[in-house]
Amino acid sequence: MPTAYKKIGVIREGKTPADRRVPLTPAQCKEVMQRFPDVDLVVQRSPVRAYTDAEYEAFEIPMADDLADRDLILGIKEIPIDMLVPGKAHQFFSHTIKKQPSNAKLLKAVLDKKVRLIDHELLTDVNGDRVLAFGYWAGVVGAYNAFRGRQFSRGGKPMKPANECHDLEELETQLRAFSFQTDLRVVLTGGGRVGKGAMGVLERAGVTRVDNDVFMKTDHPGPVYTVLGSSGMFERMDGKPFDREAFHADPSGHRSKFLPYAKRAHMYIACHYWDARAPKILTAADLREPGISLDVIADISCDIGGPIDSTLRATTIADPFYGYDPTTAKEKPAGSEGTITVMSVDNLPAELPRDASEAFGRDLIERVIPSLTGIDTNDLIARATIANNGELTNSFKYLADYANS
Secondary structure (H helix, E strand, O other): OOOOOOEEEEOOOOOOOOOOOOOOOHHHHHHHHHHOOOOEEEEEOOOOOOOOHHHHHHOOOOEEOOOOOOOEEEOOOOOOHHHOOOOOEEEEOOOOOOOOHHHHHHHHHHHHOOOEEEEHHHOEOOOOOEOOOOHHHHHHHHHHHHHHHHHHHOOOOOOOOHHHOOOHHHHHHHHHOOOOOOOOEEEEEOOHHHHHHHHHHHHHOOOEEOOHHHHHHOOOOOOEEEEEOHHHHEEEOOOOOOOHHHHHHOOOOEEEOOHHHHOOOOEEEEOOOOOOOOOOOEOHHHHOOOOOOOOEEEEOOOOOOOOEOOOOOOEOOOOOEEEEEOOOOEEEOOOOOOOEEEEOEOOHHHHOHHHHHHHHHHHHHHHHHHHHHOOOHHHHHHHOEEEEOOEEOHHHHHHHHHHOO
16 A cells, blocks of 8 residues: 655645544645655645644645645545545545444445555554544643533633633633632543643633542542542452552453542642543442532543443533433433533543644654655554455454445
8 A cells, every 4th residue: 555645735624513623734734845845735725723724825736626636635624535536645534443323335435446445543563552632632622621510510700611612722821811619629530631731721710730549538638630540540349459450451351449538629720531341430329329429520531331321421612511410310401400510521622722733734744744744753644544445454354344334
């Protein structure tokens, strides 16, 4: 599979609702043209991007309405079937490798049109770590939305939605304009990119990190948060000491020990990665327990039917909150009496498209474009290829029944 693509096009995002992120900002397109002078790069005109056509033109980036002459087409979200160019390589988040029902027809079209599908999600380094991801920005927006949800649930002054902020700087200005209760307690599960983004927002909001024991046993003078890793969320059922490596290899035989935090914290921000084999973290029965103090659950991970039973569905950027009634385990309008406010938006980075795009494009230039336009170092592109020339690649043959479903 050749990877020396010299004619590259940035596609107009076509998914509805529109995603305003871009794989390369105007300045980054200019940088690609300068650093890789044999690359012919064009950008398809779009009325919905966070960066306007005029901003690209200001950097003298060639614009086009049609990308049919491109060898490689770069996007962000799933490319609509009618926008796939037959016989050409496309790189985007396809959301097909878990057999997501909504994208079976997309994969079938990729095969029928003999498209080479390179998935951003599958681009990994030699250690298996992803090289392209928006997780940090999901954490940023998710944590901000947690504060928005709490203001909403308590009848406070509304906070400006993140997607109405021009960039991170304006979002931080919004945060600083609010005073949150001095005894606020926040529990966060998971670390990684998502957790780091969320922790950054908590710090900017003046919330101090404390260790788990201090969080549970001490009334700290001021708002505080604590972070739980797997050892803080789960314990062995046989009473033996928790072993992180053993847990990740086989999480059966473990149970959640999160409930005391649900009786201590006011906000829960979920940033963890959840293995479907692992036990639930917070069940409907837990949420019916006397003494639950949570009034906001911001489920950034947004695993429907997953580890947090209050996550009944994905919410939207336009309507990010609903109320969870612990007595019935059912949804009510956000802010209803006796409910916990739930935020479960599944495309959070799209709310800060300029900042998220800038970070994504930087990684794309430094870690991926050299392999796309020259030698495929360590088979980076080959390993991320799901389909080529009408056939699934060896690692993804298991998707055959899904593509034909």
